[in-house]
Every structure is written in C-alpha cells, then in structure tokens.
Amino acid sequence: MGDEAKALLGRLAAGEESAFAELYDRYGAGLLAAAMRMLARRQDAEDAVQEVFAALVRSRRRLILVEDLAAYLFVSLRRSAGRVAERRPRMAELDVTAAGDPESAVNSRAEAVEAHERLHRAIRRLPAEQREVIALRLNGELTFEQIGRVLGISPNTAASRYRYAIRKLRDALRDE
Amino acid sequence: MMNDAEMSSDELAELEAEVRAARPASDPRLRGRVLAVVADELVGQHRRGWWNFAAGLAAALLIGLNLSLAVAPASVSMAGPPEPVDLDAAAHELSQAVPGLSPAEARRELFLLRSGARLPLWVQPRGSIARHDIDPTN
Numbered sequence: 001m002g003d004e005a006k007a008l009l010g011r012l013a014a015g016e017e018s019a020f021a022e023l024y025d026r027y028g029a030g031l032l033a034a035a036m037r038m039l040a041r042r043q044d045a046e047d048a049v050q051e052v053f054a055a056l057v058r059s060r061r062r063l064i065l066v067e068d069l070a071a072y073l074f075v076s077l078r079r080s081a082g083r084v085a086e087r088r089p090r091m092a093e094l095d096v097t098a099a100g101d102p103e104s105a106v107n108s109r110a111e112a113v114e115a116h117e118r119l120h121r122a123i124r125r126l127p128a129e130q131r132e133v134i135a136l137r138l139n140g141e142l143t144f145e146q147i148g149r150v151l152g153i154s155p156n157t158a159a160s161r162y163r164y165a166i167r168k169l170r171d172a173l174r175d176e
Numbered sequence: 177m178m179n180d181a182e183m184s185s186d187e188l189a190e191l192e193a194e195v196r197a198a199r200p201a202s203d204p205r206l207r208g209r210v211l212a213v214v215a216d217e218l219v220g221q222h223r224r225g226w227w228n229f230a231a232g233l234a235a236a237l238l239i240g241l242n243l244s245l246a247v248a249p250a251s252v253s254m255a256g257p258p259e260p261v262d263l264d265a266a267a268h269e270l271s272q273a274v275p276g277l278s279p280a281e282a283r284r285e286l287f288l289l290r291s292g293a294r295l296p297l298w299v300q301p302r303g304s305i306a307r308h309d310i311d312p313t314n
Binding site (some may be wrong): 015016017020021024025028029030032033036045046049050053054056057058115116119120123138141157159167169170173 | 183187188192194195196199200202203206207209210211213214215216218221250295
C-alpha cells in the first residue's frame with residue numbers, strides 16, 4: 001500500500017471528515033457500480049454504499065491495521081450488500097429484470113442506449129459469482145489478487161471466473 | 177491483461193472498456209447522503225465518547241469511595257501520630273505500680289508499649305517479677 005493510502009487511512013482513523021469525502025471521491029463510483037451488480041436495484045446499491053461508510057466510521061480506529069484499503073472496502077461492501085439483500089430479498093429478486101442504470105444513458109444516442117442495455121442484460125444473466133468478479137475487476141479496478149482476498153478465493157480462481165464471465169458476455173452480445 | 181485463445185486482445189479491451197463505461201453515473205445526491213451519514217456518525221461517536229468518559233469517571237469515583245469506606249475502619253489506628261506522653265511521669269507511675277521495676281526498665285517497657293508490643297511484665301533483676309507476682313490492688 002502506498003504512502004498516500006496509508007496517510008488517508010491515518011486521517012480516516014483520526015475521524016477527519018474530509019478524509020471520508022476523499023475516500024468517497026476515490027472509491028464511491030466503483031463501490032456503487034459493484035453494489036449495483038450485486039443488488040441490481042439502484043436504491044439498494046446506494047443503501048449498501050452508505051452502510052459501508054457508516055461502518056467505516058464506527059470501526060475507524062481499527063483502520064490503521066488495514067493493509068489493502070480497496071480490498072477492505074469491497075469486502076465491507078459485500079457484507080453490506082448481503083445485509084441489504086437480506087432485508088429486501090423479494091424486492092431485489094423482483095427488480096433484477098427491471099434493474100439497470102437509466103440515468104447514465106439518458107443523454108446518449110438511441111443506439112448507444114440500446115448497446116448499453118444489452119450489456120446490462122448480459123451482465124445480469126451471468127452467475128452471481130462471475131458478475132461479482134466482473135464488478136470488482138472492471139468497476140472496482142481491483143487486481144485478481146485483491147479480488148481473491150475480497151471473495152476468499154485464490155487469484156487464479158478469480159482470474160478464471162473473470163475469463164469465463166468475459167467469454168459469456170461476448171457470446172451473449174454476439175447472439176443478441 | 178489475459179490470454180484468451182478465443183478472444184483477441186483488442187476485442188477483450190473493447191469489451192472491458194464497455195463494461196467499465198457502463199458503471200452508474202456518479203450522483204452528487206448520494207455523495208451528500210453518504211457524507212451526511214459520516215458526519216452524523218462522527219458527532220454521535222464524540223457524544224458517546226464524552227458520555228462514556230463521564231460514566232467511567234463516575235464509576236471510578238464510586239469504586240474509590242467504596243474502597244476508602246471499606247479500608248477506613250482498618251486504618252483508624254494509623255490515623256495519626258500517637259498522643260504525646262510524659263515518659264518520666266509514666267515511668268514513675270509504672271515503677272510505683274511494680275516495685276521491682278527500675279526506672280530504666282519502666283521506661284523500656286513504656287517504649288515497648290508505645291511501639292505496639294505487649295508488655296510482658298517479666299522483670300529479670302534480683303528476684304524476678306512475673307505477672308502472677310503483681311498484686312493488682314497495690
């Protein structure tokens with residue numbers, strides 16, 4: 001972990017509000033994207049991200065012991081997403097088909113919107129474990145080693161899940 | 177990034193870029209909401225920290241008070257310096273009460289008494305005097 005990340009962890013542990021803002025600016029979008037892959041519903045994903053930050057404040061004094069901030073955040077996100085999903089299991093299930101991120105495509109051209117939607121549909125059809133790896137890799141920008149740490153699997157398994165997922169995505173997009 | 181026989185690296189990079197781009201737009205509303213929660217939690221922690229400190233202090237004071245009350249009876253004998261005694265007068269009185277006791281021995285016995293030892297009332301020189309030899313009516 002770099003000195004910058006260590007310094008940020010120190011500030012977080014000290015309870016500096018600006019450090020949490022910095023953390024959000026750095027990881028917020030990735031966390032939200034990954035949460036949306038896990039939970040499908042945007043509202044649930046936002047709740048999960050919010051819970052991550054609330055939990056961070058509560059356990060901030062232990063943050064100095066963290067060795068990999070990104071991995072720590074995504075582990076925390078998985079837990080929060082699990083809790084949110086437990087609270088609203090049926091709703092999350094029902095919303096999977098209606099999920100997506102219309103806001104991000106509002107101003108795009110019709111074709112781009114369609115491509116975007118096709119991609120979302122293809123991602124949603126992936127098995128949860130592959131979808132998670134895709135989210136951590138491409139939205140969380142984690143390495144396979146970090147993904148392995150987050151999911152409790154080896155880096156090789158993470159890489160192979162990713163490979164399968166990418167292949168499936170490509171096939172799904174070709175077929176449509 | 178990875179070698180996939182079925183996929184060219186360009187194709188892979190394009191797909192990855194597409195998935196990356198498909199991330200939800202950042203929402204300032206969520207940022208505000210998250211940071212408000214952070215601020216609330218921090219304030220709550222400070223408040224709880226103060227109350228925890230106050231409760232801890234009160235508990236420590238109560239324990240201290242309790243302990244001092246428990247120890248006080250045992251420490252009464254050490255409460256202060258012994259009252260001043262006129263040793264010469266006391267030695268004289270003791271010599272009178274115990275005729276066989278020389279003034280020097282009387283003083284010694286008084287010192288022993290003052291230091292908390294029990295007076296053995298056992299006098300050695302010329303015809304020893306034991307406790308049973310002393311007539312309390314004298």
